[in-house]
Amino acid sequence: MSSTIGDLGEFGLIARVTARFPETDDVILGPGDDAAIVSAADQRVVASTDVLVEGRHFRLDWSSARDIGHKAVAQNAADIAAMGARTTALLIGLAAPKDLPVAWAEDFAEGVREECAAVGCTVVGGDTVGSATLTVSVTALGSLDGACSVRRSGARPGDRIAVTGPLGLSAAGLALFQEGLADEDAARAAVAEHRRPGPPYAQGPRAALAGAHAMLDVSDGLVQDLGHIAAASGVGVDIRRDALDPAPGLLAAVELLAATGHPAGGAGRPLREAAIDLMITGGEDHALAAAFPPEAAPPDGWSVIGAVREAAPDGPRVTVDGRPPAGGGWDHFGR
Incomplete structure (x- = not known):
């Protein structure tokens, strides 16, 4: 054989x-x-x-x-x-x-x-x-089964930004592997997501039917990927930290990382804040992010986390609570 x-x-x-x-x-x-x-x-x-x-x-x-x-x-x-x-x-x-x-x-x-x-x-x-x-x-x-495609270039000022699927877990899983903590019970959810991402496949067509103006999958980090929508649409995007809700598995992973001093553990910051940082900058979860018109309710399973605004001539395309983000995302030929 x-x-x-x-x-x-x-x-x-x-x-x-x-x-x-x-x-x-x-x-x-x-x-x-x-x-x-x-x-x-x-x-x-x-x-x-x-x-x-x-x-x-x-x-x-x-x-x-x-x-x-x-x-x-x-x-x-x-x-x-x-x-x-x-x-x-x-x-x-x-x-x-x-x-x-x-x-x-x-x-x-x-x-x-x-x-x-x-x-x-x-x-x-x-x-x-x-x-x-x-x-x-x-x-x-x-x-597309007869439907219209949803591109990155359709976002308009006044649209709501919503996401569906996990955020931050895969990045936390990677950090746990780097720290040799992948076998810990508290690491289970993050490690599983890093090994086998779970994109919400059916939510893409559902968002299209609900009237989404723009959409992409979050592969390189939420800030960086929303920047692609902003650039293609000629707009700005603002994310609200208080609208991001870390999953229990992400909080557990961040707590493990905090004990080792890994930067993803937050360097002494509250665990929830460190977890939200990973949700904003981490990638490879393959969640979906979309811009929905204000009169269209996102489908069940989507969470509104921000809004589309007019582009600032000299400012960042994506802001977090109105300020430039502290970190970006992944770039194969950069970071």
Whole structure:
């Protein structure tokens, strides 16, 4: 029995992995041909892609293969949801060393399959290639099902900013791993969110139907991502700290971090304030943030946390309680 993907070979690996993925109504032709065929009933396809690199987006000593499969699907399907669409199909590229165990690839595929089941999509193809660095590339396809897309550029002064989904937990989970505290009971919720983000997929289309003017998923931090809406829309955004309500798991994680002196623990500040800092600057939770017109109530599950204002000519695009934020978000070529 083959123990590594080098022993199994490229085509043996493809056959072993693709057998796990189900058929769905959106797929006309799945894996096995030169290209897949996916239906596009309303003549439009929503598309997004992400790359996950070992050591940059995941660590094998922190996350299992199944965790990484879940995460690869989640961060792509969240982008589709943020357009007001539902994900229909995925294309996955895997670049891996030839000594990667077959069992790892199978567990990764199982994580992909499980998250696809939560999303309602499937894998229709991809590619495999040898590489010294384990890398996963995912392209997600989606359908608007006849609805209008929700872009970043539609926010208007007077709109309310609302969010749905977890904020700050993934960033807290990362800090707990860095401090060697991931196995503590109080770390459980944050570590789980870091390993397997839980985007609120269905809330994207719901927000679109509710009349959202602009929307995106929070992957690089709330302040930074709302800055993208502000820049695209030519407006300013103000967040209210008192409207942010840290989850119990986030407060527990911050309390652990405070005991170690980690900056995410707040450096002597009240735990709630430190937790709100993580909600404002942390990323990779893949929550959704949207601008809703004042006359439209956000769907159940959304919380209003701020407002859209006129852009200040020389000021920051995003403020917190009317002041420049103390921190930003993630930038692959910056921070």
